[in-house]
Amino acid sequence: xxxxxxxxxxxxxxxxxxxxxxxxxxAMLSLGLALIFGLLNIINFSHGAQYMMGAFxxxxxxxxxxxxxxxxxxxxxxIVAAFGIVLERTMxxxxxxxxxxxxxxLTFGLALIIEGFFRQLYGISGMPxxxxxxxxxxxxxxxxxxxxxxxxxVFASLVLxxxxxxxxxxxxxxxxxxxxxxxxALVQAFGINVPVMITLTYGFGVALAAFAGVLAAPxxxxxxxxxxxxxxxxxxxxxxxxxxxxxxxIVTGFMxxxxxxxxxxxxxxxxxxxxxMVMVIVLLIKPAGLFGKGA
Amino acid sequence: xxxxxxIGAVALxxxxxxxxxxxxxxxKIKIGVLTDLxxxxxxxxxxxxxxxxxxxxEDFGGKVNGVPVEIVSADHQNKADIASSIARKWYxxxxxxxIAELVTTAAAVAVREVSKEKGKIDLVSGAASTPLTNDxxxxxxxxxxxxxxxxxxxxxxxxxxxxxxxxxxLTADYAFGxxxxxxxxxxxxANGGEVKGAVKHPFPNSDFSxxxxxxxxxxxQIIGLANAGADTINAIKQAKEFGITQGGQSLAGLLVFIxxxxxxxxxxxxxxxxxxxxxxxxxxxxxxxxxxxxxxxDGKMPSMVHAGTYSSVMHYLKALAAAKTDDGVKVADQMRAxxxxxxxxxxxxxxxxxxxxxxxxxxxxxxxxxxESKGPWDYYNIVRTIPGDxxxxxxxxxxxxxxxx
Numbered sequence: 213x214x215x216x217x218x219x220x221x222x223x224x225x226x227x228x229x230x231x232x233x234x235x236x237x238x239a240m241l242s243l244g245l246a247l248i249f250g251l252l253n254i255i256n257f258s259h260g261a262q263y264m265m266g267a268f269x270x271x272x273x274x275x276x277x278x279x280x281x282x283x284x285x286x287x288x289x290x291i292v293a294a295f296g297i298v299l300e301r302t303m304x305x306x307x308x309x310x311x312x313x314x315x316x317x318l319t320f321g322l323a324l325i326i327e328g329f330f331r332q333l334y335g336i337s338g339m340p341x342x343x344x345x346x347x348x349x350x351x352x353x354x355x356x357x358x359x360x361x362x363x364x365x366v367f368a369s370l371v372l373x374x375x376x377x378x379x380x381x382x383x384x385x386x387x388x389x390x391x392x393x394x395x396x397a398l399v400q401a402f403g404i405n406v407p408v409m410i411t412l413t414y415g416f417g418v419a420l421a422a423f424a425g426v427l428a429a430p431x432x433x434x435x436x437x438x439x440x441x442x443x444x445x446x447x448x449x450x451x452x453x454x455x456x457x458x459x460x461x462i463v464t465g466f467m468x469x470x471x472x473x474x475x476x477x478x479x480x481x482x483x484x485x486x487x488x489m490v491m492v493i494v495l496l497i498k499p500a501g502l503f504g505k506g507a
Numbered sequence: 508x509x510x511x512x513x514i515g516a517v518a519l520x521x522x523x524x525x526x527x528x529x530x531x532x533x534x535k536i537k538i539g540v541l542t543d544l545x546x547x548x549x550x551x552x553x554x555x556x557x558x559x560x561x562x563x564x565e566d567f568g569g570k571v572n573g574v575p576v577e578i579v580s581a582d583h584q585n586k587a588d589i590a591s592s593i594a595r596k597w598y599x600x601x602x603x604x605x606i607a608e609l610v611t612t613a614a615a616v617a618v619r620e621v622s623k624e625k626g627k628i629d630l631v632s633g634a635a636s637t638p639l640t641n642d643x644x645x646x647x648x649x650x651x652x653x654x655x656x657x658x659x660x661x662x663x664x665x666x667x668x669x670x671x672x673x674x675x676x677l678t679a680d681y682a683f684g685x686x687x688x689x690x691x692x693x694x695x696x697a698n699g700g701e702v703k704g705a706v707k708h709p710f711p712n713s714d715f716s717x718x719x720x721x722x723x724x725x726x727x728q729i730i731g732l733a734n735a736g737a738d739t740i741n742a743i744k745q746a747k748e749f750g751i752t753q754g755g756q757s758l759a760g761l762l763v764f765i766x767x768x769x770x771x772x773x774x775x776x777x778x779x780x781x782x783x784x785x786x787x788x789x790x791x792x793x794x795x796x797x798x799x800x801x802x803x804x805d806g807k808m809p810s811m812v813h814a815g816t817y818s819s820v821m822h823y824l825k826a827l828a829a830a831k832t833d834d835g836v837k838v839a840d841q842m843r844a845x846x847x848x849x850x851x852x853x854x855x856x857x858x859x860x861x862x863x864x865x866x867x868x869x870x871x872x873x874x875x876x877x878x879e880s881k882g883p884w885d886y887y888n889i890v891r892t893i894p895g896d897x898x899x900x901x902x903x904x905x906x907x908x909x910x911x912x
Contacts, residue, residue: 223724230716328545337550337770338740343748350750356720357750431748432713433741433770437546441713476717481680483717484709 226356227477228470233362235469236369237424241442242449242461243373244420247380250456251393251413254304255312257320259446260439261327262418265292266425267434268330271339281344281430288426289419296418300411308410323440330436338433365427372423373462380458389413448491454504464502531833532602536576538564538820539597541590541618542608542633544582547711547736551764551810552610552633554580558803559817560607566850567824572831576824579603583614585711590614594621604833605630605823608816612636612683619648626835628842630819633812635735635762636686637900640864644907647835649842651865652815652853653784655683657898658762659690661782661871665890666729666759667698674759675727676705677718677742679734684710687761688733703727710734715742719749728756735762740770747775764810768886773877776886780873782898785811785853786887789870792852808884811853818853819865856895862907866895 241263248256269288273279279287299322307314343361350359380386392399392406400406425439432438453464468487475486494502540557543549557580564576579601583590590609597603598621606622609615610633622629623645631639632652639650674695678684684707692702703725706718719742722730730751732739739760746758760767763781787797787808796817800809826841827833847857847865857867872887880886902910 220724223721226720226724227717230720233716234714331545331549335550335766336546336737337766338737340770340772340775357723357754359748359750361748362716431745433737433744435737437737438713441711473717477721480706480708480718484712 222355223477224474227473229356229358229473230362231470231473231476232466233366233469234472235466236366237428237442237465238446238449238469239373239462239465240369240424240427241421241446242453242465243376243458244417244424245446245450246453246456246458246461247376247420248414248417249450250458251389252410252417253308253312253393254315254414255319256414256417257316257443258299258323258326259319259417259421260441260443261323262292262296262421262439263425263428263442264330264436264439265295265326266422267341267429267432267438268334268339268425268436269422270426270429271341271434274341275339281426284429285423285426289422292422292425293415293419297411297415300414304414305407305410323443327436327440334436336435336437338435341429341434343430361430365431368427369424372420376420377458377462445487448487452487452491452494452501454501457501457503460501460503530831531571531574531827532604534574535602536571536574536827536833537597537601537603538576538578538823539594539603539606540578540580540608540816541583541593541597541606541614542580543585543610544580546585547738548585548610548633550766550770551736552608552812552816555800555804555807555809555813556608556610556632556816558800559809559813560820562800563817563820563824563849567821571824571827583609583611585611585614587613587617591617591621594618598622598625598627604628605835607820607823608632608812609634610812612639612686613681615639616643616682619643619645622647622835628823628835628839630816630823632815632819634683636683637690638682638686640860640862640900641906644862644905644909646863646909647839648863649819649839649859649865650863651819652811653782653869654864654899655687655690655762656900657784657869657893658687658782659694660898661869661893662759662761662780663691663694663731664698665780665871666757667695667700671729671757671759672700673703673727674700674729674731675703675722675725676731676733677715677722678705678707679710679712679738680707681710683735684733688731691731691733691761705733708734708738710738711736712738713741715745716749718742719746719751723749723751723754723756729759730756731759731761733761735764736767739763740767743771743775764812765808765884765886766810768874769807769884773875773880773886776874777876778874780871780890782893783811783870783872783887784867785809785814785851786870786872786889787814788885788887789889790852792850796851806883814851814853817851818847818849818857821849821851822847858895860902861910862902862905863909864899864902864905866899868895869893869898 266288270284347361396406453460476483540560542552581593605628607630609631612634615634628647676688678688768776826838830837830841843859847854855868871891
């Protein structure tokens with residue numbers, strides 16, 4: 213058996229593939245965060261709670277309405293985005309002119325309230341959510357058994373990430389959005405409804421989180437703590453990638469997922485901390501992040 | 508001035524008058540339930556344990572020798588430093604006499620140190636690890652519900668004897684996980700099995716895919732899950748997803764609670780062997796008590812930690828009444844002397860040893876198939892009753908300083 217760094221290559225490739233899957237979640241979530249920060253200047257700490265809401269809407273839909281996975285995938289982001297838009301209109305919009313810290317504190321408080329609410333209703337052991345029949349089973353790749361569903365997660369998240377990047381960077385709508393955040397007054401003078409754009413952007417970012425939540429429901433336990441376990445890591449990913457950079461967060465998400473996967477084979481006890489170690493190094497060497505525009 | 512002197516004199520008289528019969532400090536008994544109210548273990552312990560303690564106080568009559576009993580509770584979030592600072596605050600500033608529940612070994616050990624220092628009683632129900640009755644034992648400390656030694660003796664013994672000879676461990680990377688792995692390895696080797704390896708995962712953890720992959724490539728027949736609560740649930744779910752059992756390997760959940768089985772569903776959990784200190788559906792007594800608990804907990808059924816908390820608090824109240832004082836050492840003596848019996852049906856053939864271990868019958872159970880279950884939460888077939896002396900570590904092997912050799 214060939215070995216690389218003392219680990220059999222078969223095991224290594226298996227772990228890298230798993231890391232890619234985790235990276236897909238990091239990429240999707242950090243994309244939403246980067247979008248909201250880059251275009252709105254809000255540090256959305258309730259992103260993890262919105263991811264969890266997406267998973268719960270999927271579970272509620274299945275349990276009480278018999279709505280299957282595909283329906284949930286389409287509708288949960290819309291429902292949670294609507295909730296996000298209400299939050300933005302009533303509370304967040306008042307904070308745009310203030311320091312970033314206020315937005316962080318408000319969204320953090322909201323996250324605690326939302327998670328506490330769900331925990332009160334559902335406990336933490338998790339609700340069962342089955343993998344949809346069309347995606348059940350797996351392929352035996354020789355070096356590992358790859359569940360089809362996990363391959364689907366990577367595919368869906370790549371499509372979503374690339375699609376969002378194209379939308380923001382290459383379309384007229386994206387151009388308006390970017391302009392509106394750089395100079396809202398001027399853009400508004402041209403007749404473009406800036407507040408509506410901002411609201412829709414927040415809604416889109418929240419929808420991304422909820423979409424990731426529905427993708428996560430069959431594989432991670434649908435429980436109120438699922439977001440808080442992930443969100444700290446996702447923030448580190450966004451910081452490493454560069455707070456405003458969309459491409460940065462996508463690439464960094466996948467890269468760090470792979471790095472974490474490698475660490476789990478070489479020294480599993482450090483798996484929880486390796487991303488933060490990278491964050492510290494990046495902040496010391498290039499504070500704006502790997503892909504970030506200079507401060 | 509005169510008024511103050513008068514009030515002072517009356518107060519002094521009242522105090523000294525109370526000295527005559529039972530003396531309880533501040534004329535109040537306070538029992539603190541320190542548990543995980545919001546994290547990984549909050550379903551198997553948490554507010555259900557607080558309710559169990561309250562039920563014990565109510566069933567006892569709310570008073571000990573005329574002195575009212577109060578239950579307070581707090582969330583230690585599974586962290587040792589938070590647990591010990593809450594314990595100190597409770598003992599020093601809030602007049603708490605005893606602390607109960609204490610899930611999570613790290614927190615339990617931290618509070619045990621504080622309680623020992625202050626001569627106060629701790630009634631550990633939720634934590635599992637054996638150091639509590641070995642090098643960390645205390646004259647006022649009790650380990651009530653179960654421990655890793657008994658779990659290994661129950662589950663690992665049964666699994667090895669039915670052919671599961673080679674093992675690989677998935678271990679929660681903290682004191683409890685290490686301890687459970689060590690105890691299980693001992694039983695596996697004693698029965699002629701071999702340990703192929705182990706991997707430590709962060710506590711708590713939600714993604715087990717890479718650890719399961721390593722377990723799969725080890726080729727071991729049995730993947731032992733040395734973790735609990737939400738970690739065990741996630742590991743089992745993801746093992747199903749990765750087709751672990753199709754490859755011929757089986758999972759052995761070394762610490763599984765009925766709340767975990769409920770979350771997994773019988774479809775996934777069926778056939779699993781587990782060791783427990785309590786099953787709500789075992790006999791009429793357990794059923795009656797559990798239904799009372801269930802009425803206030805949205806129809807859920809109690810875990811062994813919930814029943815153990817009720818039992819330990821009830822026994823403590825009885826000891827308080829007999830000792831006529833809340834002095835930790837004297838009450839502990841009474842606890843060891845009095846027979847253990849209460850309405851929950853917990854602690855069958857229970858007795859407390861010098862090392863603080865409450866030895867009682869344990870049960871080897873197997874999770875029912877969906878077709879066998881007659882109703883909600885009807886999940887276990889009790890395969891065998893393991894008498895306490897067979898289940899727990901022999902007293903002669905304990906490294907506790909209180910055990911006379």
